[in-house]
Amino acid sequence: MKVSLFVTCLVDMFQANVGKDMVEVLERFGCELTFPQGQVCCGQPAYNSGYVEESKAAMKNMIQTFEEAEYVVTPSGSCATMFKEYPRIFKGDSEWEPRAEKLAGKTYEFTEFLVEVLQVEATGAKLEGKATYHPSCHMTRLLGVKDAPMKLLNEVEGLELITLPNAHNCCGFGGTFSVKMGPISEQMVDEKVASAELTGADYLIGADCGCLMNIKGRMERKGKPVRVMHIAEVLNSR
Amino acid sequence: MAMKFSTEDFKERIKENIGDDFMRKAVAGAQERLHTRRLDAAEELGNWEEWRSHGEEIRQHVLENLDYYLHQLSENVASRGGHVFFAKTGEEASRYIKEVIQKKEGKKVVKSKSMVTEEIHLNACLEEAGCEVIETDLGEYILQVDDHDPPSHIVAPALHKNKEQIRDVFAQKLDYDRTSKPEELAMHAREMLRKEFLTADIGITGCNFAIAETGSVTLVTNEGNARLVSALPKTQITVMGMERIVPSFEEFEVLVSLLTRSAVGQKLTSYVTALTGPQGEGDVDGPEDFHLVIVDNGRSRILGTEFQSVLQCIRCAACVNVCPVYRHIGGHSYGSIYSGPIGAVLSPLLGGYDDFKELPYASTLCAACTDACPVKIPLHELLHKHRQVIVEKEGRAPxxxxxxxxxxxxxxxxxxxxxxxxxxxxxxxxxxxxxxxxxxxxxxxxxxxxxxxxxxxxxxxxxxxxxxxxxxxxxxxx
Structure with a gap:
């Protein structure tokens, strides 16, 4: 199966290991991978801040970059959601709307792709310890991917999953919200950190790099012992 | 402007409220209780998504045909002997109500809960005219006794206070000397209020839904106070936002099922009341005179715009109860009587960007609100739409x-x-x-x-x- 990787700007620049783990997992299940070099950012930071026109150039770049792809797979629920939003954003644009539709139709979040397309739940991963999972908002509510990560995590040997209290509450990232509304974001992420600690988990796992960067950054600042991991890292643990 | 209650800067308000541990504990506790109850109630009903779609369809249909239903409603109220007044602005509504009361030489007004009367600052207007105005919803009563503390939640206006704080308010203002047990507090309020009900000459109610086909207004409460407000005084005035209409009792049933489950996780509230016009021949109670005041106050400006869906709102506060931002900053941070996600969308539309331009940014666009809304208002998309307007049309971005x-x-x-x-x-x-x-x-x-x-x-x-x-x-x- 031919898969084009959309790794997101965060992974490309700051969390390359997440991308590498995703590559190794997908290759293990027989995917033939490409990385279209034209990719930059999905446009979400500007779009969500209200700069819709400014963000369209970034979106068009992505549409062009992935035009030839058979499947587009990304390790971020939120960025996948953004691709799925493109047709709505370009609605009525006779050139770009159909192209956006095509991209949206072939885009998958990483865990969704594993479970729904590759029909894989047992990845053969092994990780000893207790873990709790933070279901990120866009992935759960807008993309509708809820069960796939749990199915995959349940199969990880040695991993004990503990439910995160108030898991449905946002971690306080929200893109530019995290800096624009710092005092509110701080309260939200602190509650998320406290909830994770309450579970006694060794690992807090998620599937969105933005949210994880927020939670991890706060944990590090506060010197918390919980290790924050992207689900690709977990699934590639041996 | 009318729903604004704070002149403080948004950042200042946030800082102050984040520091209020009592409020934050009260809000977090309430959110968790209401969240679970709402989910249980939805599951118990079954096919929740179908119910939501049906609710959305009814609300959209009404908004698309609002002129028709407003006409039908007013004709039916009038044919039953009621008076209908269309108020373009809040001031017009308040003035009309004041004049009705003055004509009746009314001195004492009892009110049941109504957000739209908060929106138009009705109480202040009536008090200025020399009326005594008594809120009879327990939450509203607490706030009124506490020197008119503004509501922090559209369904549970005193959500930010815990029982100890309420006891202190009662002790200070009402010479209350019993404990902070909710039953004792409620009993005290009931004793105080009963006297007011029996001596009031005017009753003012809000309206959950008006029924166009019969000219009825409906009230959904758990305390029964709205029934006393509408049954005892000789004159009843009902105030409603112009969009709060359903075609008939059939659609009402759907919406009330969604409302009570979404608001408080109940199959039904203790009282669901439908009132049709003044006391008729053979009726043993009810008002002799009935006035329905239909308030626009900026709503018709929203019709036909990309924000129209916000008028689908049935004021259940499910969005408020799941909002992780509201959870930490509480209702008063919004500076509007409409708080939480619905408030962040509605306040700038009704009150303008000058006062409320920060509110659309007080969201991570996590979409918990959209998910919870029983009539499927895409709240997070509307928050985003506001940002786009602020940046692209209003040019207000830094x-x-x-x-x-x-x-x-x-x-x-x-x-x-x-x-x-x-x-x-x-x-x-x-x-x-x-x-x-x-x-x-x-x-x-x-x-x-x-x-x-x-x-x-x-x-x-x-x-x-x-x-x-x-x-x-x-x-x-x-």
Whole structure:
């Protein structure tokens, strides 16, 4: 199966290991991978801040970059959601709307792709310890991917999953919200950190790099012992 | 402007409320209780998504045909001997109500809960005219006794107070000397209020839904106070937002099922009352005179715009009860009587951007509100729409942000620019990096690193690693 990787700007620049783990997992299940070099950012930071026109150039770049792809797979629920939003954003644009539709139709979040397309739940991963999972908002509510990560995590040997209290509450990232509304974001992420600690988990796992960067950054600042991991890292643990 | 109650700066309000531990505990506790109850009630009903779609359809249909249903409603109220007044503004509504009361030489007004009367500042207007106005909803009563503390929640207006605080308010203002047990507090309020009901000459109610086909107004309560308000005084005045209509009892049943489950997780509230006009021949109670005041106050300006769906709202506060931002800042931070996600969408529309332009940004766009809304208002999309209007139409965004976004637009759309920037990022950031982290960042990173560590840029970007990886694998496709 031919898969084009959309790794997101965060992974490309700051969390390359997440991308590498995703590559190794997908290759293990027989995917033939490409990385279209034209990719930059999905446009979400500007779009969500209200700069819709400014963000369209970034979106068009992505549409062009992935035009030839058979499947587009990304390790971020939120960025996948953004691709799925493109047709709505370009609605009525006779050139770009159909192209956006095509991209949206072939885009998958990483865990969704594993479970729904590759029909894989047992990845053969092994990780000893207790873990709790933070279901990120866009992935759960807008993309509708809820069960796939749990199915995959349940199969990880040695991993004990503990439910995160108030898991449905946002971690306080929200893109530019995290800096624009710092005092509110701080309260939200602190509650998320406290909830994770309450579970006694060794690992807090998620599937969105933005949210994880927020939670991890706060944990590090506060010197918390919980290790924050992207689900690709977990699934590639041996 | 009318729903505004604070002149303090938004950031100041947030700071103050975040520091209020009592409020935050009360809000978090209430959110958790209401969240679970709502989900249980939805599950018990079954086919919740179908119910939501049906609710949405009814509300959209009414908004698309609002002129028709307003006409039908007013004809039917009039044919039963009631009076209908259409108020373009809040002032017009308040003036009309004041005049009705003055004609009746009314002195004492009892009110049941109504957000629209808060919106138009009715109480202040009537008090200025020399009336005594008594709120009879327990939450509203507490706030009124506490020197008119503004509501912090559209369904549970005193949500920000705990029982000890309420006891203190009662002790200070009502010579209350019993405990903070909710039953005792409620009993005391009931004793006080009963006297008022029996001596009031005017009753003012809100309206959950007006029924166009019969000219009825309906009231949904758990305390039964709305029944006393509408049954005892000789004159009843009902105030409603112009969009709060359903075609007939059939649609009412759907919406009330959604409302009570979404608001408080109940199959039905203790009282669901439908009132049709003044006391008729043979009726043993009810008002002799009935007035229905239909308030526009900016609503018709929203019709036909990209924000129209906000008028679908049935004021259940499910969005407020799931909002993670509201959870930490409470209702008073919004500076509007309409708080939470619905307030952040509605307040700038009814009250203008001058007073409420920050509210659409007080959201992570997490969509918990959209998910919870029983009539499927895409609340997070409307919050985003506000941001777009603020940036693109109103031109109110800060210059630094505009520049940053322009730069983002260029960098994110142009691969060569991004390639160059991302390649040198690691080197540029090196002096600030310690243990692969940045603890004190410059420029746009400053606000981030005030609260959290920021990861150092990768020495080898993913794309460079992948190129090597492909070469190593020998097929070199990239």
């Amino acid at each position: 210059v630094s942000e505009k520049l940053a976004m322009k730069a983002f637009g260029l960098g994110a759309a142009s691969n060569p620019l991004y390639q160059m920037g991302s390649k040198v990022a690691s080197t540029v950031m090196k002096p600030l990096t310690k243990n692969d982290r940045i603890s004190k960042g410059p420029g746009p990173l400053k606000a981030w690193t005030e609260l959290r560590e920021f990861p150092a840029p990768e020495k080898e970007r993913f794309r460079d690693w992948f190129t090597h990886h492909q070469k190593e694998k020998g097929d070199g496709k990239s």
